[in-house]
Amino acid sequence: AQKVTQAQTEISVVEKEDVTLDCVYETRDTTYYLFWYKQPPSGELVFLIRRNSFDEQNEISGRYSWNFQKSTSSFNFTITASQVVDSAVYFCALSVRGKSTFGDGTTLTVKP
C-alpha cells in the first residue's frame, strides 16, 4: 500500500520568508512518481512538479525548489521569498502504476 504523509497541517509565514513543506512517502514499488500540487481557494488543482523515482536530481523553478531524497523517502518543497499569492493548500502525491495517493495537504498562509 502507498502512503503519503504531510506532517505540517498549517504553516503561517510573513511575506518574503522562505518556507519548506515536508512530504514523506511509503511504497514498496521501485518505480513511482511524486507530485506537488497547489490548490487555491477556487479548488482547482494546479500542477507544480512531477518526479520519477529514478531521478533524484533536485529542481529549481523560479522561487520554487524541490529536494528529493530516496534515502529518507522525502520529497520536500521550498518556496523562497514567499508572497501572499502563495497562500493555498499544497498537496504532495505519490503515483504507482497510474494510481495516485495524496497527502492530507499543508495549508500555507503568507501574511503581508
Place this chain on the structure above:
Amino acid sequence: GAVVSQHPSWVICKSGTSVKIECRSLDFQATTMFWYRQFPKQSLMLMATSNEGSKATYEQGVEKDKFLINHASLTLSTLTVTSAHPEDSSFYICSASPPEGKADTQYFGPGTRLTVL
C-alpha cells in the same frame, strides 16, 4: 498543457435525486479517467478508475451502485450520484491520463461542488 473540463462546476439538489457530473478531456484522448472526492479541509480520495469501454474499478468503501461511472468515449466520463443524500455533499474532481506522454501524469478538472439539501 492538456485541458480537462467538468460540468457543472456546482450543483445544488434535493435529497433523493440523482446528479450527473461530466468530465471531458478537451484536447487529448484519455484512455483512463479518475474520480476523486474531497470533503472540506480534507485530502483528495480516489473513488474509482475509469477505463474507456470497460467497467470502472472502485476503491474499497465506495458504493458502485450509488456512484455510477460511465466512460463511453475517449474524451468523456460521467459520474452519476444516485439518490443523493446530504452526506454526499462534497467536491468531486476528475482527472484524465493521456495514452502516451509522461507516465502517471494526470490532468485535473476544475472540480464540481455538490450540495445536497
